[in-house]
Amino acid sequence: MENLKNPLKKERYHHGDLRAQLVEATRQLVEEVGPDHFSVSEACRRAGVSTAAPYRHFKAKDDMLAAVLADGMQRHFEEMRVCVEEYPPATLDRIRALGRTYVGFAQREPGVFRLIFGSRSELDEAKAALIGEKRPLEIVEKEVAAILKREEIDEDVIRRAFLLWTFVHGLSFLLIDKKQKLDSMGVDIEAALEEVAVRVMQED
Numbered sequence: 001m002e003n004l005k006n007p008l009k010k011e012r013y014h015h016g017d018l019r020a021q022l023v024e025a026t027r028q029l030v031e032e033v034g035p036d037h038f039s040v041s042e043a044c045r046r047a048g049v050s051t052a053a054p055y056r057h058f059k060a061k062d063d064m065l066a067a068v069l070a071d072g073m074q075r076h077f078e079e080m081r082v083c084v085e086e087y088p089p090a091t092l093d094r095i096r097a098l099g100r101t102y103v104g105f106a107q108r109e110p111g112v113f114r115l116i117f118g119s120r121s122e123l124d125e126a127k128a129a130l131i132g133e134k135r136p137l138e139i140v141e142k143e144v145a146a147i148l149k150r151e152e153i154d155e156d157v158i159r160r161a162f163l164l165w166t167f168v169h170g171l172s173f174l175l176i177d178k179k180q181k182l183d184s185m186g187v188d189i190e191a192a193l194e195e196v197a198v199r200v201m202q203e204d
Contacts, residue, residue, distance in 0.1 A: 019057040021047040023067045031111035035065055035118070065115065066123055072112035076105050080139050090146040092197050098140055099168045099193040106172035113176065117169075137165050147201055163200045168193070 025046040029038045040061050044051045058064050083101040087093040106113040115123075141153050141161040150157055171192070 018047075018049065018053060019067075021049070022054055022057065022064065023071060026064045027068045027071070027109075027112060030065070030068055030115055031109060034111060035115050038065065040064065062123065068112060069115050069123055072109065072116050076102075076113075076116065077136060077139075079105060080136050084139075084143060090143075090149070092147070092201060094143050095140075095147070095164065095197045095201065096190075096193050098143065099164070099197065100190070102136065102168045103172050103175065103189065103193075106176050110176035113172065137161060140165055144201070160200050164196065167196050167200075 022043060025043040026038060028046065029043055038061075040054060041051050043064065044053055047053070054064065058067070079101050080098055083097045084094040087097060141157055144161045144164070145151075145153055145157045148157060148160075171189070175189075
């Protein structure tokens with residue numbers, strides 16, 4: 001385990017945004033080797049800076065992971081928020097779009113997805129602060145309420161949104177962990193998203 005506790009000597013950099021470069025290098029390593037095996041020195045090498053450079057922006061290795069976590073959560077939330085806009089309000093098309101977007105993010109960035117929803121206690125504080133502002137489940141609840149013509153997020157809305165979320169969340173992990181070969185099982189992901197949306201949103 002590496003840490004960044006020594007003070008920096010003053011250095012000159014010819015980079016537009018050193019912090020952003022280090023975060024991107026860290027993100028790449030999280031995707032390649034996972035957060036447990038990410039190396040600060042390798043992130044610095046990829047960013048083209050000295051191993052002292054991170055001190056300018058991060059106190060420790062986990063702070064670099066927390067920055068990747070925050071960036072990932074922001075992008076995940078924004079993708080879900082934007083994906084529904086091309087469909088008419090209060091339609092199942094928007095629910096399906098949310099499901100595709102959720103699963104798609106996990107497949108494109110499985111390392112970041114695991115970092116967001118993993119159990120690293122060192123990142124719990126940063127995660128808790130962000131979850132209070134960026135909760136994908138809230139987007140699902142809003143769309144469910146619109147379809148049901150509910151003015152408030154009541155218990156029924158919460159229940160249905162939770163069912164939708166747990167399905168796509170579990171599906172995402174099945175796909176990125178490759179524990180089940182869904183193709184060989186004859187599972188059509190798009191058809192599954194369609195069926196779950198219909199079943200969960202049908203009137204009781």
